[in-house]
Amino acid sequence: MIHSTAIISAKAKIGENVSIGAFSIIHENVVIGDNTIIESYCELGVSNHLSEGINLIIGSESHIRSRSTFYEGSKFGDKLVTGHSVTVREKTTAGKNFQLGTLSDVQGHCEIGDYVRTHSNVHIGQHSKIGNFVWLFPYVVLTNDPHPPSNVMQGVIISDYAVIATMSVVLPGAVISEGCLIGAHSSVSGRTEPDMIYSGNPAKKIATTSKLKLKDGSRKPAYPWRKHFKRGYPENVVAMWVKEDI
Template identity: 45%
Template sequence: MKFNNRNVYISEKAIIGKNVRIGDNTVIYDYVKIGDNSIIANDCILGEPLNDYYFSDSYENPETVIMEGALIRSHTIIYAGSVFGENFSTGHRVTIREKSKFGNNCRLGTVTDIQGYVEFGDNCWLHSNVHIGQQSKIGNYVFIYPYVVLTNDPTPPSDTCIGVTIGDFSIIAVGTVLLPATEIGKHCLVGAQSLVGGKYEDYSLIIGNPGKRLKDVRDLKSKQTGESHYPWPDKFSRGMPWENEGFDVWKIKNGYGND
């Protein structure tokens, strides 16, 4: 481990891997596991105790697992009881509540708010100021742009919680609100500032307030080239696992069939 050695607290019950760098003023609570070659920047809190900590003498922190290659930027707070795959990264001032599960290579932008009890697949990229409500289920290779909100209470205020589901390779554009129980299929595009509820089939272009399916997203043509950008994996590969071989080859190797 490498430390900047200023006001760092690490519980004796935490497990820190090899070549982990930890910044100033960071707190790592009980039962946090940090994988090799990770960077934890200044002023982070990992394994933040849950609410019962303040009221129960028998409280014990649930395990928090951050796998190798993480980059956790300053002022991030990760509550206890979550699991993060390899190469997880955050921007600044990110909050992630308990029982969150992330696959490999996920990125969360600055001031992202994850309300816990959510599931993400691999290679999900969230930009800044995104709010994800509880019980959300996000597939693989999903891009969510700034100021998107995923809600979960159909009759607020209530004790009912029905999260949003988003399929693999879908894009949620800037300023969109997805209502409780919304189901977005694979390879969909939800246009900017849409208000969306209901269920949508794969390859849907969804736009408006209220949001409506306009057409198959593959029929959306570029004004510059006259060609469709969608499905986007055929046109965009930066940072993706198919960057060096192309999406068609990669998806066959990885069992995505005709997706």
């Protein structure tokens, strides 16, 4: 269903069974996949001098919540999900089932993998590269300017299965290795080691992630988290993780 107050360019490509809410604006360089929901007061396909007129592509079965803004020149896989009032700038690519929390922003020129989860108020700076199955919790900031203000851009790299806890800052050029846990309120620079805990300001290596135990009475290792947490992931992904355990 398309609300009567929505403004949709005749040149936009809208798939089947797409819902567009009240007062939303869909510009001409927008492609929306089937079975997608765009809530009210959204604007998709905003252009600027950096987007170069490239289409904004939203995959099928996506859900963009109210007051969200997407610039043209980006591409998102199927099942994109946002909270309210998010902003995504130009030349961002994201894989399947990217979840972007309320009031979060992606500053553009970013590469994001499959099944990345961000909570509310997350800032992803330009030129960030995020792998698959990464978790960014509330108020995490990925920076890119080593001596602000300047024109130097050094995006961060976050590898698969990493978890960055609330209110942490990842400094320009930092590399977060696969399976790392960054503790809350940390400030991380440099290169981390896989499957290790880093915490503090400046963040220091604490221990292997396997040292942390679940607080459910079982005392089983809390990490790798995919051994016990599977909610929201498709059966084929869970099967892959089970096979890894075998």
